[in-house]
Amino acid sequence: MRALPRLALAALLAAAPLAVVTAAASAAEDPTPITVLTSDFEDGTVQGWTGRSAETVAHTTAVAHGGTGSLAVSGRTAAWEGPSLDVFGVFKKGTAYTVSAWVRMESGSDTARLSVERRTGGVAAYDQVSGGTAVSSGAWVNLTGRYTLATDVDFLRLYVETSSTTGPLHIDDVTASYVPALPVQTDIPAVKDVVTEFPVGVAITGAEIISEHGELLNRHFASVTPGNALKWDATEPSENTFTYAQADPLIAYAKANDLAIRGHTLVWHNQTPAWVFTGADGQPMTATAEDKTLLLARLENHIRNVAAHYGTDIGVWDVVNEVIDESQSDGLRRSTWHTVTGLDYIRTAFRVAREVAPHAKLFINDYNTNVPAKRDHLFTLVQRLRAEGVPIDGVGHQVHINVNWPTIAESEAMLAKFVPLGIEQQITEMDVSIYTNESENFATPPADRLLKQAYVYRDMFALFRRYAGEITSVTLWGLADDNTWLDTFPVTRKDAPLLFDTRLQAKSAYWGVTDPARIETSPSPSTPSSSTPTPPSSCAIAYRVTASWPGGFQGDVKITNTGAAPLTSWSLTWKFTGGQQIRQLWGGSHTQALGTVTVGNAEWNGSVAAGGSVSVGFLGSWTGANPAPAAFTVNGATCTVL
Known part of the structure; x- marks a missing residue:
């Protein structure tokens, strides 16, 4: 498996109640990060930013995330064209940087991400820093991710790109920082x-x-x-x-x-x-x-x-x-x-x-x-x-699982x-996500989830x-929580699925493998239920294309139960009008008859609490045009399209 642009994969995660967040994730307290890059565009200049191709970048005071200035980018002719900054000599090999940028579209919406282009001996390679994140003209959206330069390079640039459209955009308050590495623990047994x-x-x-x-x-x-x-x-x-x-x-x-x-x-x-x-x-x-x-x-x-x-x-x-x-x-x-x-x-x-x-x-x-x-x-x-x-x-x-699913x-x-x-x-690919449904997002992993994970x-x-x-x-699908594909799949959020934390320190999960007596009190398990589908009193659908390439695309559909009663199972239907075909779908099972797509829940994600959400992702093919579906139903009820 698996990391984007790897596109289809293990299951989406089973539905369960949201836990109260009370504790931080790390085995050691993080010190104040050391900032190596700041672009706030408050001095009236572009602060070294250029376009990747022929697009235009300019300082503007029309909109700003913080202060009064931002960077306006226009004249883009391809989705991968956007604002770019030389970080050669700024990012040091072997250091894990947290990179953040605030982005908004001038009009419309798309999915955006932070990326790095690096070259060695004139040969280019591309690394994704942040996962695809929905952006629009309505508000500033934060793109953030971690990046470690792992090879010697003679060219290194940070840039912002979108998935499909080429409209103007703005960026502001770009930062890159790192936390000094902790020594690897040598007083604990080797796995x-x-x-x-x-x-x-x-x-x-x-x-x-x-x-x-x-x-x-x-x-x-x-x-x-x-x-x-x-x-x-x-x-x-x-x-x-x-x-x-x-x-x-x-x-x-x-x-x-x-x-x-x-x-x-x-x-x-x-x-x-x-x-x-x-x-x-x-x-x-x-x-x-x-x-x-x-x-x-x-x-x-x-x-x-x-x-x-x-x-x-x-x-x-x-x-x-x-x-x-x-x-x-x-x-x-x-x-x-x-x-x-x-x-x-x-x-x-x-x-x-x-x-x-x-x-x-x-x-x-x-x-x-x-x-x-x-x-x-x-x-x-x-x-x-x-x-x-x-x-x-x-x-x-593969054994991509979570803290509630499956049973032993x-x-x-x-x-x-x-x-x-x-x-x-x-x-072959084991990890244990701390998340139990797609709507959860923790600033730091809750103590009870880390305990369950252990x-x-x-x-x-x-x-x-x-x-x-x-x-x-x-085989575990990653060495430590600082580099895991689950940070961008099924949605962009920080996960913590492995034995060592983001600073390479042993977690309770490590002790679960090496010495379970060191784990603290076990939380109670919870099990989702299933039954016959019933129509929701109301529902809302968010459909988006998260990546696009010639002849193909990746998308996801998020179902939100806006009614007062829980769903115990669901059947989602929509119609493609541009001849699109689903080639693979995860998070459920699907059929397609001409343009009509019907998706049923998997046995592990049929329960959707009132106010809760569940998503399915898919890979599709298209030719000529790729219009979004206009209407969706869940269990036969028409949903609001967001």
């Missing part, structure tokens, strides 16, 4: 020394192999998974042009520090460049013999190059990722891979991976495998393919299901140890 039944690892980016992060990684963990650096868009961005600039430093670091390596991932429906699914005629591929032959040839060529590049350095590969969709009658995701080739892309991927990497263990990896329908479809698929001789060595369970019984059923197949099982880690690791004969590794 890898306590958990000896199987190796425990983490997903990494370049930020995790430098300075204190590298020290924490080496002290506690036995294996690593490059989170995004081995995916198709990173390794073969254009046909037959392979690059390993992102992955090579991570692999070299792992080898130098005796860390085992999991390769993630050779085949996935996301983060795959558009050219892969473009036929020889320049058109999107369809289920023709010619397109099938071409697509399988591209797949084989990709695997032969990428897997061969690393040879025996990588001992485990996630060969195919997220191929199950339990909403389909046969349980198979209707990705372009499947539409064009059926199951042959899976057969080809495993066959070629075995030929190129005969030493490696080959896995099929998926999320929500604790959900019975998904678990059963995955079991059936693996059983069928292995009976055909497809060399599947193991099943990967559901997780045990997930593991027990695959025991009769006699294959390996691995926990008990979840305790109970899950106890379960994994009971199945030590089946589980051959456990």
Whole structure:
């Protein structure tokens, strides 16, 4: 999985009551941040800001977030064009900066984010600092995120971009600051020394192999998974042009520090460049013999190059990722891979991976495998393919969960299901969100949520140890809370899903894994209910496009129960008028008949309290235009469109 621009993923989070926020998250009190950048535009100048292209930037007093001045940006001809500031020499390698900017549109609305462009030897790369955040002309909106420069560069610029529109915008009160790093704790036991039944690892980016992060990684963990650096868009961005600039430093670091390596991932429906699914005629591929032959040839060529590049350095590969969709009658995701080739892309991927990497263990990896329908479809698929001789060595369970969901019984059923197949099982992307629904947003993680999280880690690791004969590794999807994909998915907010906090200090969750006796009092669990859908007395819908690219887009729909009674389940309907098609949806199950889309809740998010909200996200395709739906219903009742 997973980090944006990674786009579709594990489940949205189960609904539960909001807890009272009373305590801060950190294991240590944060000192006053040291500010390295301030742009307040109060001196009548642009303070060094320029456009990324031919757009115009100018000081203005027409609107301001603070004081009387701001920066006006106009003449944008592309969504990625916007105000830009040179931060080369300001941001130091290995330091984690908190970057903040206030943004508003001059008219209309869009989704905006903070990004960084960096260049080394003239080769450009792009990093996202803040997740996409809805902005409009009605009010100033804060974009904020954390950024660590992990490589040597000769060019570094901070900029603001939008998702789809090119209208004028304003920025103000831009700051960047950092809190001096704390030493890595050396008076606590190493995770890898306590958990000896199987190796425990983490997903990494370049930020995790430098300075204190590298020290924490080496002290506690036995294996690593490059989170995004081995995916198709990173390794073969254009046909037959392979690059390993992102992955090579991570692999070299792992080898130098005796860390085992999991390769993630050779085949996935996301983060795959558009050219892969473009036929020889320049058109999107369809289920023709010619397109099938071409697509399988591209797949084989990709695997032969990428897997061969690393040879025996990588001992485990996630060969195919997220191929199950339990909403389909046969349980198979209707990705372009499947539409064009059926199951042959899976057969080809495993066959070629075995030929190129005969030493490696080959896995099929998926999320929500604790959900019975998904678990059963995955079991059936693996059983069928292995009976055909497809060399599947193991099943990967991502285990993106939260403090209320799933139960230990559901997780045990997930593991027990695959025991009769006699294959390996691995926990591949584990994290435990402190949030239980999409409407929650904590300034600092509440003490009761951190306590619940510690008990979840305790109970899950106890379960994994009971199945030590089946589980051959456990990987956490991140090293510490300062760098987690959950900060931007399913919505932008600070999460705290891992064992170490934002200053790399051990949390209660760490003690849940290493010494549960150190955890304080356990809170009471809560369980959402489900029943037959009933019409809400009133509802409101917020529909937005959160990212857009040629031929495709990402969106989400937020349902707010504005009535006095809770919903115990829901069915959401809208109609696309521009020929858009949903290709993948998370947070529920969907059907589409021509333009009409119907989405039903998942078993874990059907309960929506009065005043509460729940969201679904999706990936779609479009041509020509992408108009927003004009009307929505929930359980047959017409909703207000926000």
